[in-house]
Structure formats: C-alpha cells, structure tokens
Amino acid sequence: AQSVTQLGSHVSVSEGALVLLRCNYSSSVPPYLFWYVQYPNQGLQLLLKYTSAATLVKGINGFEAEFKKSETSFHLTKPSAHMSDAAEYFCAVSDDYKLSFGAGTTVTVRA
C-alpha cells in the first residue's frame, strides 16, 4: 500500500518568509500525489496535484511543489507567506483511486 509521511506537525513562519512543508511518499509504482489545505471548520481544498507530467507543479494561492523521485519527496513551498496561509496542510497519495493522507502540518503565520 502506498503512504505519505509529513515531517513536522507544526510550522511557524513570519509573514513574507518562505513556507516549506515536507512530504515523503512510499510507493512501488509512480504515484499520483496531492496537497490539500484545510481552513478552520472547513473541508479540504485541493492546492495542487502531481500526475507524472511536469515535476514542478504550480498550484493555487502561489504554492508549488516539486516531485523528486530520487528522494521520494513532494515538498510544498511558497516564497512569501501571507496571514491567510494559516491553515492545516495535508499531503496525500492516490492508491487505486483511494487517497491516503499524511497526518497534516499546521501552519501559523506571525505578523
């Protein structure tokens, strides 16, 4: 079964600083990978997805992620954090149409 591991349950950044959220996957076949964001009391919203086309994937709200097969990683970045980026972020892998999620990383943004 495919799985993902998110490193760091909490990340705190200053407004305007780089946001880096780490995700490593375990898969025996080329995976489909996703990043979702969850704002308080809301459902999950898709930020971006990797589908074996380009290794650098651009998503909504200025986020992007790079697929690195050699490192089995799919880290999420944003060059400049905004207060509205405070949320919980989940990495997920698709296994036969079923999504398996990581434990999530909570991002807080300091003014």
Next chain:
Amino acid sequence: EAGVAQSPRYKIIEKRQSVAFWCNPISGHATLYWYQQILGQGPKLLIQFQNNGVVDDSQLPKDRFSAERLKGVDSTLKIQPAKLEDSAVYLCASSLVVAGGVNEQFFGPGTRLTVL
C-alpha cells in the same frame, strides 16, 4: 457549480446514542467517499461508493457504522451506538470516475461529532 453539501455541521450526542449524517455530492459525480478525521490526524477513508455500489468498506467498523447510497446520488452515514472514540469530523467527498486518470476528490465542509 454547487459543491458537496453535508448536514448537520455539528452534532453533540451521548455515548450509546445513534446519529446520522447526510451528504449530497456534486452533480454527476459517480463516486462518493466518507472519511473520518480525528483531531490531529489526516482523514481516514471509511467507505467508497461508485454509483450505489460499495467499492471499499474495509475500514468501516461494521458493528456500529453503516452507510447507504440508495439512488446513487446522496448518501447517509449512521453510527449506532456511538462511542467516545467516534468523536471526529466526518467528511464527505465526491469525484468523477476517470479511467486510468487522476482521481480528484472534492470535499464537503464536514460534520463535527462530539460524543459525551
């Protein structure tokens, strides 16, 4: 396009009581999922339907949880009787069926269940 609808948004019950959650997926989405998200964890799939048939219910605690999607559209998830450890957010999601493609799931706002 309307998103995935869920109700109620919040529910508080006592242990051993019963509770039901409702989900209406995005129009035209054949696949419907129920997830359980315990505080501090990622969502865990409980059951997956394609139209009105069950595709995967391997993680559903069948002694107390049940789900149905009778007409292949909306769905109900029931817990009977509830336990303290069932306190969680229950998320519904839907997707198109894309053969050999990427399964993008769209999530509803969830129902937050508190069992006292």
